[in-house]
Amino acid sequence: MELAYIPSPSQGVVHLGPIPLRGYAFCIIIGVFVAVWLGNKRWIARGGQAGTVADIAVWAVPFGLVGGRLYHVITDYELYFSEGRDWVDAFKIWEGGLGIWGAIALGAVGAWIGCRRRGIPLPAWADALAPGIAFAQAIGRWGNWFNQELYGRATDVPWALKITSNTDGRVPGTYHPTFLYESLWCVGVAVLVIWADRKFKLGHGRAFALYVASYCVGRFWIEYMRVDDAHHILGLRLNNWTALFVFVLAVVYLVISAKVRPGREEIVEPAAVASGGDPDEADSSEVASSEAASSEAVELDKSADAGAKDEAGAKKI
Numbered sequence: 001m002e003l004a005y006i007p008s009p010s011q012g013v014v015h016l017g018p019i020p021l022r023g024y025a026f027c028i029i030i031g032v033f034v035a036v037w038l039g040n041k042r043w044i045a046r047g048g049q050a051g052t053v054a055d056i057a058v059w060a061v062p063f064g065l066v067g068g069r070l071y072h073v074i075t076d077y078e079l080y081f082s083e084g085r086d087w088v089d090a091f092k093i094w095e096g097g098l099g100i101w102g103a104i105a106l107g108a109v110g111a112w113i114g115c116r117r118r119g120i121p122l123p124a125w126a127d128a129l130a131p132g133i134a135f136a137q138a139i140g141r142w143g144n145w146f147n148q149e150l151y152g153r154a155t156d157v158p159w160a161l162k163i164t165s166n167t168d169g170r171v172p173g174t175y176h177p178t179f180l181y182e183s184l185w186c187v188g189v190a191v192l193v194i195w196a197d198r199k200f201k202l203g204h205g206r207a208f209a210l211y212v213a214s215y216c217v218g219r220f221w222i223e224y225m226r227v228d229d230a231h232h233i234l235g236l237r238l239n240n241w242t243a244l245f246v247f248v249l250a251v252v253y254l255v256i257s258a259k260v261r262p263g264r265e266e267i268v269e270p271a272a273v274a275s276g277g278d279p280d281e282a283d284s285s286e287v288a289s290s291e292a293a294s295s296e297a298v299e300l301d302k303s304a305d306a307g308a309k310d311e312a313g314a315k316k317i
Contacts (some may be wrong), residue, residue: 003071004157004160005156005159005160005174006159006160006161006162006177006180007162007163008145008148008162008163008164008165009023009145009146009148010164012024012146012147012148022094022095022146023142023143023145023146023147024094024095024141024143024146024147025074025094026143027139027140027141027142027143027146028098028143029139030056031112031135031136031137031138031139031140032061032136032137033069034132034136034139035057035129035132035133035136036053036054036057036132036134036176037132038131038132038135039053039057039128039129039132040052040053040054042108042128042129042131042132042222043128043129043268043269044151045130045271046124046127046265046268047201047267047268047272047273048120048128048269048272049269049270049271049272049275052118052120052125052269053125053128053129054117055114056111056114056118056125057111057114059110059111059113059114060107060108060110061110062106062110063106063109063110063111064103064104064106064107064110065093065098065103065107066106067099067102067103067104067106067107067109068098068099068100068102068106068107069093069099069101069102070099070100070102070106071092071095071098071100071101071102071103071105071151072097072098073090074095074228075099075220075231075238075239076131076230077120077228079097087299091196095147096143096144096149097139098161099173099254100137100219101239101242101246104133104212106189106257108122108126111125111126111315115190118269118271119269119270119271120268120269120270121265122205122280123203123204123208124203124204124205124206124207124265124268126205126207126270127197127202127204127205127206128207128209128267129205129208130193130207130208130210130211131189131190131191131193131194131207133211134186134187134189134190134193134211134215135186135187135190137182137183137186137215138182138183138184138187138190139183141179141180141182141183141186141288142179142183144179145161145179145180147176148163148164148165149176149228150157150178150179150226150228151163151175151176151178151179151226151227151228152175152178152181152225152226153175153176153223153227154175154176154227155174155175155176157176159161159177159180160174160175160177161174161175161176161177161178161179161180162174162271163175167299169229172210176225178222178225178226181222181225182218182219182222183242185215185218185219185222186215186218187195188218189209189211189214189215192210192214193207193210193211193214196210196241198314199308201263201264202256202264203261203263203264203265204261204264204265205253206253206254206258209250209251209253209254209257210248210254210283212246212247212250212253213247213250213254216243216244216246216247216250217243217247219239219243220240220243220244220247223235223237223239223240224237224240224244228279263306
């Protein structure tokens, strides 16, 4: 007997006249805005200029969307290129299907281009954006709820997700809401990164590496619960292997970076220092100006005294 469950929406799209409003797309868009907003606040706190995060996101987001879609299409090619499938569907990103691995990888390329144009270090920018990306993922996962996809094994727990659709091989019933598990995990990852960054002053890309490593831990066990079709290697889903591989890379980067480049960047955006000025430099400049003015006043007084003495001597003669 079903006492409680999480209901699925009856539809994932609402039509405003001829314009379709898709829940999946809205979740992605809201997530991007949250990531940029939080990243901007963190960037300014690090000494950067307002607007820099958004300017670089203009490059990173499109690259990330393309990368996420490419990863999904390549790893699930049979959904688009097998018999009876329409390859045009590979371009219908609004119907769901973004791989975070491809989104981060190609998004980093776009971010690198944007950082090069602004003359700022990519690792520092990535550190500022890291918790925002985790929050964006937490929000974006609710797009899977709208599409009734990426759920886990059948269950009767009170928080089970009720699937009502029977399209694309779905079987109506109650399942583990893996989208919710991952959403909550991503919120925890964001909080962890913010806390660790404040306590340990993470720099040179280590806050971003912590986000990657901690996300991979959660993704590994959540991926293991999912029942949607996936490629398997040695009994594990492909995304399990990807999470394991990326986790190792992130941890190795954390260890090596801490030894090679300890501490945090003092200047993350030279243009911000040039336009706003460094407080310490400003204080030093004021002291130097004050000393110079005092020296000049003393010289003027000496000159005035010497002139007065000469004038007095001339009158005696």
